[in-house]
Amino acid sequence: MKFADAAVVWPDVAEVAAPFYQGMQQHKVMIQRCESCQTYLPPVQVVCDHCGGNNLLWQAVKGGGEVYSFVVYHRSFHPSFDDKLPYTVALIELTEGPRLQALLVGEGVAQCQVGMQVKPAFIKISDEHTLLCFDKAEK
Ligand SMILES: [Zn+2]
Numbered sequence: 011m012k013f014a015d016a017a018v019v020w021p022d023v024a025e026v027a028a029p030f031y032q033g034m035q036q037h038k039v040m041i042q043r044c045e046s047c048q049t050y051l052p053p054v055q056v057v058c059d060h061c062g063g064n065n066l067l068w069q070a071v072k073g074g075g076e077v078y079s080f081v082v083y084h085r086s087f088h089p090s091f092d093d094k095l096p097y098t099v100a101l102i103e104l105t106e107g108p109r110l111q112a113l114l115v116g117e118g119v120a121q122c123q124v125g126m127q128v129k130p131a132f133i134k135i136s137d138e139h140t141l142l143c144f145d146k147a148e149k
Contacts, residue, residue, distance in 0.1 A: 018139060019090050020139050027053065035140050041108055041110075071105075072105065072130075074127070075128055076128060077125060081098070083095065083096060084096045097113060097114075097119075098114040112144050114128075115131050115145050118146040130142060131144060
């Protein structure tokens with residue numbers, strides 16, 4: 011993976027994934043939905059996992075969901091994370107069904123557990139990039 015610069019971890023975004031990353035900049039959670047069977051899919055797919063259809067449309071969703079699994083990193087794998095240890099990355103199961111990985115922030119970090127309800131949190135990590143993260147949702 012190629013990073014934009016040493017201070018900010020950001021992927022070299024492929025065209026097929028652009029709506030997902032552009033959505034983050036606009037504080038939107040964008041996922042794909044198969045037009046044939048209406049199944050929501052995790053980003054980024056070119057073919058529907060459910061029916062094999064390839065007419066996938068991007069849609070903004072609320073982004074609520076729950077922690078399906080998580081890991082707390084105590085070792086940095088990139089210099090830009092050295093000062094952020096420990097940090098928590100969770101596999102979030104969105105209300106619509108797809109799962110995606112994201113950094114947990116706020117109250118969600120200390121209180122993280124499987125099944126915890128989460129909401130999207132958009133964190134500005136540089137002048138040009140806002141990252142989709144998740145925080146604990148109030149019940
Ligand atoms: Zn489908």
